[in-house]
Amino acid sequence: MANFVVSGTPHVRSKESIQSIMRDVIIALVPASVMGIYFFGVRALMIIVAAVASAVFFEWLYQKIMKKPVTINDLSAVVTGLLLAMNLPVATPIWVPIVGSAFAIIIAKQLFGGLGQNFINPALAGRAFLVASYPTEMTSWTSAGNFGADAVAVATPLAQLKGGVIPDASFTDVLVGNIGGCIGETCAVALIIGGIYLIAKHVISWKVPVIYIATVFVLTAAIGRNGLRVPTYELFTGGLMLGAFFMATDYASSPVTAKGQVIFALGCGLITTLIRIFGGYPEGVSYSILIMNLCVPLIERFTEPTIFGALPKVKEAKKA
Amino acid sequence: MQALTFKRGVHPPDGKALSAEQPIQVVLPKENSELFYPMSQHIGAPCEPLVAIGDHVKVGQKIAESPAFLSSPIFASVSGEVVDIRPMLVPGGTMVKSIVVKNDGKMEEIEGLNQGRDYTTMTNDEILAAIKGAGVVGLGGAGFPTHVKLNPPKDNPIDYILINAAECEPYLTCDYRLMVEEPERIIKGLQIMLKLHPNAKGVIGIEENKPKAIEIMTKACEGIDNIVVQPLVTKFPQGSEKHLISAITKREVKSGALPASAGCIVDNVDTVVAIERAICKGRPLMRRIVTVSGQGIKNPGNYKIRIGMTLRDLVDAIGGFKEDNPPVKLIAGGPMMGPSLYTLDVASVKTTSGLLCFTKEEAYIPEEKNCIRCGKCVDHCPMGLMPFLLNACALKGDGEAFVAHHGLDCIECGSCSYECPAKRHLAQSIRAVKKVEAGKKAAAAAAARAKAEAEAKAKAEKN
Numbered sequence: 001m002a003n004f005v006v007s008g009t010p011h012v013r014s015k016e017s018i019q020s021i022m023r024d025v026i027i028a029l030v031p032a033s034v035m036g037i038y039f040f041g042v043r044a045l046m047i048i049v050a051a052v053a054s055a056v057f058f059e060w061l062y063q064k065i066m067k068k069p070v071t072i073n074d075l076s077a078v079v080t081g082l083l084l085a086m087n088l089p090v091a092t093p094i095w096v097p098i099v100g101s102a103f104a105i106i107i108a109k110q111l112f113g114g115l116g117q118n119f120i121n122p123a124l125a126g127r128a129f130l131v132a133s134y135p136t137e138m139t140s141w142t143s144a145g146n147f148g149a150d151a152v153a154v155a156t157p158l159a160q161l162k163g164g165v166i167p168d169a170s171f172t173d174v175l176v177g178n179i180g181g182c183i184g185e186t187c188a189v190a191l192i193i194g195g196i197y198l199i200a201k202h203v204i205s206w207k208v209p210v211i212y213i214a215t216v217f218v219l220t221a222a223i224g225r226n227g228l229r230v231p232t233y234e235l236f237t238g239g240l241m242l243g244a245f246f247m248a249t250d251y252a253s254s255p256v257t258a259k260g261q262v263i264f265a266l267g268c269g270l271i272t273t274l275i276r277i278f279g280g281y282p283e284g285v286s287y288s289i290l291i292m293n294l295c296v297p298l299i300e301r302f303t304e305p306t307i308f309g310a311l312p313k314v315k316e317a318k319k320a
Numbered sequence: 321m322q323a324l325t326f327k328r329g330v331h332p333p334d335g336k337a338l339s340a341e342q343p344i345q346v347v348l349p350k351e352n353s354e355l356f357y358p359m360s361q362h363i364g365a366p367c368e369p370l371v372a373i374g375d376h377v378k379v380g381q382k383i384a385e386s387p388a389f390l391s392s393p394i395f396a397s398v399s400g401e402v403v404d405i406r407p408m409l410v411p412g413g414t415m416v417k418s419i420v421v422k423n424d425g426k427m428e429e430i431e432g433l434n435q436g437r438d439y440t441t442m443t444n445d446e447i448l449a450a451i452k453g454a455g456v457v458g459l460g461g462a463g464f465p466t467h468v469k470l471n472p473p474k475d476n477p478i479d480y481i482l483i484n485a486a487e488c489e490p491y492l493t494c495d496y497r498l499m500v501e502e503p504e505r506i507i508k509g510l511q512i513m514l515k516l517h518p519n520a521k522g523v524i525g526i527e528e529n530k531p532k533a534i535e536i537m538t539k540a541c542e543g544i545d546n547i548v549v550q551p552l553v554t555k556f557p558q559g560s561e562k563h564l565i566s567a568i569t570k571r572e573v574k575s576g577a578l579p580a581s582a583g584c585i586v587d588n589v590d591t592v593v594a595i596e597r598a599i600c601k602g603r604p605l606m607r608r609i610v611t612v613s614g615q616g617i618k619n620p621g622n623y624k625i626r627i628g629m630t631l632r633d634l635v636d637a638i639g640g641f642k643e644d645n646p647p648v649k650l651i652a653g654g655p656m657m658g659p660s661l662y663t664l665d666v667a668s669v670k671t672t673s674g675l676l677c678f679t680k681e682e683a684y685i686p687e688e689k690n691c692i693r694c695g696k697c698v699d700h701c702p703m704g705l706m707p708f709l710l711n712a713c714a715l716k717g718d719g720e721a722f723v724a725h726h727g728l729d730c731i732e733c734g735s736c737s738y739e740c741p742a743k744r745h746l747a748q749s750i751r752a753v754k755k756v757e758a759g760k761k762a763a764a765a766a767a768a769r770a771k772a773e774a775e776a777k778a779k780a781e782k783n
Contacts, residue, residue, distance in 0.1 A: 002664070003662075004647070004648060004649055004650050004660070004661065004662050005648050005649040005660065005683050005685070006660045006661070006662050007649075007660055007685055007748075008747065008748030008751065009655075009656060009658065009659065009660075009732070009734045009737075009746055009748070009751075010332075010655060010657065010658050010734030010737050010738050011649065011651055011655040011656075011658070011660065011676075011678065011683065011746060012332050012333070012490060012656065012682075012738065013686055013737065013738055013740075013743060014330075014332075014738055014739055014740075014741075015741075016693055016739075016741045017686070017741050017743070018689055018690075018741050018742055020741070021692075021694070021741055071689075071690075074689070076692075079386045113690075114690060115689075115690045115692060116690040116691050116692040116693050116742075117690070150757040153610060173535065251692045251693045251694045251695070252693050253323060254493070255695075256693055256694075256695030256698050256706070256708070257695070257698060257706075258699075270669075304706065304725070305698065305704045305705075306704055306707070307575065307703055307704040307705060307726045307729055308327075308562065308563075308566070308572060308575075308703045308704045309562065309572050309574045309575040309577070309703075309729065310572055310574075310575060311703075
């Protein structure tokens, strides 16, 4: 009994780990993935697998080449790959998710220092890179449930709104995801269930998703586009649910302070609305989050919490 | 009554079941064992020995003191011969000059001991002198001399005397046992304190995970109109002085200020019992209650020990470690804030509240990973700091930014490290930089004082 372990306090630690948090995010994405595969067919599954496997592979490869400890078992690369797949149209060629994962993992994440050091959301950076480089492959929308030989090219509800017509999809279809769009973004109900799971597990705070979605609701209801004020369609179609619950809440690229999160979410909502209504794209979720990612250091600088005992507060206690 | 609390904080598993229902047992040092009395067991000036090698000392004999106001004398807790005066390891990890007494096992008491007095007939100055004379210091951990605490500057009227019975550290149960077994002494001690501050209200703050203590203490203070029991939400660090005040009075002690500035005096349960013993029983501080717990000890429990016993003697006296699952880590105090020990050859001091013997599973130290900026440390920091940022400042060696982000306000409770999913050593790195920066600040203040004095002197000479 000669040698006792000596370490700094505290000597007890919570059970939560990076791996358990990432596992919770993956669990939360399961409903949306399943619905995506259900509506878009087995090809959606292939794209998800390609994106996840390549994301893990590129993380492993980079860390091997750079002689760094391999951290793929923290599951963060799985989350990045999965989120990227969620953001791709099902008809996209199979090399697209692989190129996207390479960009997300190597350029956006590892070159800046790896986990926790990326200043923008890697999956969204990957998507933005793909949209800019391969616009045709990234915008070939097919209707849900019709993939294969008889695949029909359709306009997404948001594109229809952009064009000044009320989407032809019924509200029920919009909620369950029976519409055109990216693999993981169409089923609003599944995404909300996943989001509630993350909030209940204290993985994310309710602030960012709720304020983000509420901002978009209020602004689109107030401004409308082309004279159409259909905020319900604005909320439940496109990438808003996916972005609000899973992208804007990315730890590394969103503020840590409570006040900062409020400002960040308001900014995301505002920019999303501005792009949708006044921009060239029908959808603005990805770019709004990426732009707000860049503002995070500034937001944090101005929202440092007030410390305990900073101000003289001598109030008489009501009961003691 | 509704349970009160402060903002933020954490909920570590409490581990108290191991020792909570073990009644306090008296452990006396063995004959011929050596007891160590370090000269500094409190905040303030260290004591100087009043005895020399070869002297015979008796139980209750004052063996060291200091003329300084902020200090506290030290008493022999056994009778025997002073065999040495040499540096000895204390739980904080430093070597401190200590008087070594070889116990002759006779427990001969010095004359004049056990002269209890009726506090109601004493003047306030007499009470304070008796408390100082008995060597009473804060037994919760910091060791602030109690007579100084009870005598705040006159411009700080005291509205509350709070008894810190939160015992928010996991595993520790010594305060709980005192409340269950000796409630009337706690009340008596509190009444003595209230005599010094007659306009103050006495509040005993107990966490809700100790319902029996709440019940017993509530019963004990029935009919006393200036003492109440206040249940508190079970949350760490509820027993932090500033957070106890915040929970009960809704007042905030300003950064760098003492509780008296918010009209409060906070003392730990065992301290209050020590006051009662000093005044009513005429016995100086020679004993304390220590919780010995953890999976690595055979007989976890609460033990009344003679201060000065080595922890090795204590462990041997209560049956030793488990042979089949011996501890790999020893902690003096609770697992959130207690320092770990590399040996059992450590003197117990006035502030030793616990000894935890953690087995391999309990002592598991997870690997440190990248900060993922999840913000959980910020969400849980009871001081409203940004620990991940302070950790980055510490690793970069940027002391200036550390101070600018209020690093010196950290109370080192460890809530950030507890919550961190990346298992970063947040509290540890912050504590290290805090020491350096606090030292720099003190040096700068001393230099400024010296300069001002020199200038004043030069000016005086000129005139």
